[in-house]
Amino acid sequence: MSATLDAATLLLTKALAAWTSRETLLCFGVMALLVAATPLLRTASGYWNRGLLTDAAYTFFYLGGIFSFLAAAPLQRGLNALVAHYVPFLRQDLLAALHPALAFVVLFVAMDFCSYWAHRATHAIAPLWLFHAIHHSQAHPSALTNFRFHAGDVFFRTLVQFVPFTLLGAPSFAGVPLLWVTVPLTVFLEALAHCDLGWTFGPLGAVVVSPAFHRVHHSAEPRHHHRNYGIAFSFWDRLFGTADATTARPAAYGVPDMEVPESFLRQLAYPFVALARRARGTAGAPVRRRAS
Ligand SMILES: [Zn+2]
Ligand SMILES: [Zn+2]
Numbered sequence: 001m002s003a004t005l006d007a008a009t010l011l012l013t014k015a016l017a018a019w020t021s022r023e024t025l026l027c028f029g030v031m032a033l034l035v036a037a038t039p040l041l042r043t044a045s046g047y048w049n050r051g052l053l054t055d056a057a058y059t060f061f062y063l064g065g066i067f068s069f070l071a072a073a074p075l076q077r078g079l080n081a082l083v084a085h086y087v088p089f090l091r092q093d094l095l096a097a098l099h100p101a102l103a104f105v106v107l108f109v110a111m112d113f114c115s116y117w118a119h120r121a122t123h124a125i126a127p128l129w130l131f132h133a134i135h136h137s138q139a140h141p142s143a144l145t146n147f148r149f150h151a152g153d154v155f156f157r158t159l160v161q162f163v164p165f166t167l168l169g170a171p172s173f174a175g176v177p178l179l180w181v182t183v184p185l186t187v188f189l190e191a192l193a194h195c196d197l198g199w200t201f202g203p204l205g206a207v208v209v210s211p212a213f214h215r216v217h218h219s220a221e222p223r224h225h226h227r228n229y230g231i232a233f234s235f236w237d238r239l240f241g242t243a244d245a246t247t248a249r250p251a252a253y254g255v256p257d258m259e260v261p262e263s264f265l266r267q268l269a270y271p272f273v274a275l276a277r278r279a280r281g282t283a284g285a286p287v288r289r290r291a292s
Helices: 002-020 022-041 050-063 066-086 100-124 126-136 143-147 151-168 183-192 202-206 211-217 235-239 264-280
Strands: none
Touching: 050 066, 050 143, 050 264, 066 151, 100 126, 100 151, 100 235, 126 151, 126 264, 143 183
């Protein structure tokens, strides 16, 4: 009994630490500001909708440390143990000789490159698309849509990013991992990209993903499908021929050809139910791959 109590106390302490960390509070502050500002910044209707509550549930799930406790931290520990036991030579620390700032830039670009291809894979491979479609199911995107990701989708991306992270090593300065310092900034930019705004960022838009660039990726129009996969940088799309520089607002967002439920828990079950129905060949399965 005391062991159970100890475990519960430890969990509670960790949860409180996650909730009150400066980085988490900063992220919540950024999100609150964006959510408050978005209706003022655009004229599109439908901002306050049922889906916004679902997006808020995802935001608490990820920023509040719940996902980290249940999945991300155990996954990270498991992967680290596997590498240490079976492939220790993968830990090359290739950036160790570089200045921490330069090493960080190289790591960030390498990880974003992997994220671009992981994102393409989630659109191209049918079972992965079932998980990623949750992100696209919001017909009225806002800053909070940045967190509407199925845990399986995040799991897959974490796995893909683990490879460069292991090979390159995480640069730190004065004991602080630089990647964590940039979390609030990347959260801000990625949340802004979901605000359904026509901002192109001018010449900077050729490098960084702007709201105008990413809203094309969320378009429900078939001519926009499989375009603008970039997460932080937009140049990957130009380099690999998937860029669409359209600045006009898409006629609609979402995945109208799929029956994705509008509830956090039912969305969690959705890809598994759809896969099971497919395996059984049930007629009327609520899933179709996005047409290219
Ligand atoms: Zn996508
Ligand atoms: Zn998105």
